[in-house]
Amino acid sequence: MDKVPITRNGYRHLAQKLMHLRRVVRPQVLEELQEARLYGVKADNQQYLLARENHSVLVRKIHDLETQLARCEIFVGRKFLSKVVGFGTWTVVRNVDTGETHRFQMVGPFESDVANGRLSIHSPVGRSLMGRTEGDEVTVFTPAGERNYQILEIQP
Incomplete structure (x- = not known):
C-alpha cells in the first residue's frame, strides 16, 4: 500500500472527522437502532431497516477514514527548491x-x-x-x- 502525502492540517482535519463520527454520530445511530428493535426485527419494520442502513453507512465511513489515515504520511518541510512547484507550495x-x-x-x-x-x-x-x-x-x-x-x- 503506497503512502499518500498530506499536510499537518489535512491530517488533523481527517482525524477530527473520524473522532466526531465515533464519539457523536455513532452513539446516536446505535440509539436509533436500539429504539427500532423494540418494535421487532421484521421485514415490515421500516424504522428498523432504515436504522440498520444508517448504521452500515456509518461503519463504512469510519472504515474509509481509518484506511485513509493509515495510508497518510505527513509531509514536513520542503524538499524542493522554492521556485519549483511541489507538494505544499x-x-x-x-x-x-x-x-x-x-x-x-x-x-x-x-x-x-x-x-x-x-x-x-x-x-x-x-x-x-x-x-x-x-x-x-x-x-x-x-x-x-x-x-x-x-x-x-x-x-x-
Whole structure:
C-alpha cells in the first residue's frame, strides 16, 4: 500500500472527522437502532431497516477514514527548491485561453478541494504542474478537453 502525502492540517482535519463520527454520530445511530428493535426485527419494520442502513453507512465511513489515515504520511518541510512547484507550495496559474487566474496549494488527494484552492497532486492539472518553474507553459489533457496554463508565481 503506497503512502499518500498530506499536510499537518489535512491530517488533523481527517482525524477530527473520524473522532466526531465515533464519539457523536455513532452513539446516536446505535440509539436509533436500539429504539427500532423494540418494535421487532421484521421485514415490515421500516424504522428498523432504515436504522440498520444508517448504521452500515456509518461503519463504512469510519472504515474509509481509518484506511485513509493509515495510508497518510505527513509531509514536513520542503524538499524542493522554492521556485519549483511541489507538494505544499502555492501556485498562481493563468489559463492562456480564457485569461482566468487561479491560486492553488498543491496537496494530497485526501484533502483536495478545488473550490477552496487546494489542488491534488494526483489530478491531471496537479501532475502537469509538479516540478515546473515560474514562466513555464503547461498543456493539460483533462476530461473537459485540452487546456493551456502559464505558471505566474510560486510561493513556498
